[in-house]
Amino acid sequence: MAGDFPLRRLTLKDAGAASAVGNSVDWDHSPKVWQHFIRWSEQGAYGITDWRSGELLATGLSIRYAQQRAWIAMVITHRRYQGLGFARRIMETMIDKLQKREIPEIMLDASSFGRPLYEKLGFRALYDVPYWQTVLPEQRLPDPKVKTIRRATLDDLGKITAFDHVTFGAPREHVLKTFIEEYRVWVDMRDGEVHGFLGAMIPKRRAASIGGWQHHTPDGAAALLATALRDLRGYAVSVSPPEASLNSHVESILKTYHFASTGGCTRMILGDVEPLEDRSRLYSIMAYGLG
Numbered sequence: 450m451a452g453d454f455p456l457r458r459l460t461l462k463d464a465g466a467a468s469a470v471g472n473s474v475d476w477d478h479s480p481k482v483w484q485h486f487i488r489w490s491e492q493g494a495y496g497i498t499d500w501r502s503g504e505l506l507a508t509g510l511s512i513r514y515a516q517q518r519a520w521i522a523m524v525i526t527h528r529r530y531q532g533l534g535f536a537r538r539i540m541e542t543m544i545d546k547l548q549k550r551e552i553p554e555i556m557l558d559a560s561s562f563g564r565p566l567y568e569k570l571g572f573r574a575l576y577d578v579p580y581w582q583t584v585l586p587e588q589r590l591p592d593p594k595v596k597t598i599r600r601a602t603l604d605d606l607g608k609i610t611a612f613d614h615v616t617f618g619a620p621r622e623h624v625l626k627t628f629i630e631e632y633r634v635w636v637d638m639r640d641g642e643v644h645g646f647l648g649a650m651i652p653k654r655r656a657a658s659i660g661g662w663q664h665h666t667p668d669g670a671a672a673l674l675a676t677a678l679r680d681l682r683g684y685a686v687s688v689s690p691p692e693a694s695l696n697s698h699v700e701s702i703l704k705t706y707h708f709a710s711t712g713g714c715t716r717m718i719l720g721d722v723e724p725l726e727d728r729s730r731l732y733s734i735m736a737y738g739l740g
């Protein structure tokens with residue numbers, strides 16, 4: 450059967466078909482977002498196709514953050530083709546390649562559907578990453594009046610990457626660059642030093658996914674969020690903070706803007722490795738799929 454359903458690398462041309470595989474399981478990443486993921490994966494995106502029709506039936510990719518960490522993402526099997534071993538095949542292929550490269554930390558954010566498979570493959574749970582949502586009013590929200598917060602430019606990329614590296618535990622410059630160039634990033638810059646930053650992906654019209662929200666202090670984190678939300682009036686906004694036991698301030702900040710929690714993912718790592726992370730200044734992960 451494996452011969453009937455060959456596994457191959459995905460290229461940017463597959464973004465539309467990959468988006469359709471996602472749509473079959475109610476994942477709504479647009480072809481543009483898929484292009485970002487395929488580009489970030491640097492040849493690490495795979496798909497299983499039907500050899501006759503060429504139709505893409507399953508996907509999975511990994512994004513490497515230097516030699517330190519790899520993030521597995523977008524593991525999806527088309528609704529009609531589940532239970533045939535496609536996700537396992539893609540996962541085993543990716544893990545094998547990453548282990549040959551001797552990447553010490555192989556991580557992912559698991560949905561409840563994916564978790565049983567990941568556990569069988571040797572991943573263990575680290576902590577929950579819940580999903581919170583709100584719909585902002587059409588009126589402008591009050592200005593937090595913090596003079597040190599502004600929109601980031603590419604000139605800030607090096608310093609933001611260095612700040613994020615300490616929090617996350619690995620460098621994500623290529624991802625942060627796309628966020629600054631194509632989405633939105635705000636930075637709290639005091640005397641030339643980054644004290645925090647917040648990014649927002651705009652996956653579709655009037656929707657924003659806040660991610661990469663980090664600050665030294667809860668007040669600074671709240672001011673960053675207030676600045677971002679002021680620009681996002683009328684948007685449906687989502688954010689994925691680490692579970693409350695890891696950051697006790699985040700829930701009260703989110704409740705100010707009527708965010709409500711609806712499900713989420715579990716952060717996992719392969720094997721007994723402890724990831725390098727400074728969770729004390731983490732208010733939201735970048736995104737499921739990016740860490």
Ligand SMILES: CC(C)(COP(=O)(O)OP(=O)(O)OC[C@H]1O[C@@H](n2cnc3c(N)ncnc32)[C@H](O)[C@@H]1OP(=O)(O)O)[C@@H](O)C(=O)NCCC(=O)NCCS
Nearest residue numbers: 474525526531532533534535536537559560562563565566
């Ligand atoms: C999760 C998903 C990718 C699995 O794809 P799949 O191709 O059907 O998975 P496979 O056929 O390779 O099954 C893999 C293994 O997981 C097991 N498994 C899959 N779903 C399971 C479930 N709900 N409960 C228990 N075990 C499950 C299978 O029994 C199989 O075990 P085996 O290899 O030891 O026999 C698919 O359900 C999906 O696309 N879900 C929606 C998107 C999603 O949540 N993706 C995960 C993102 S983290």
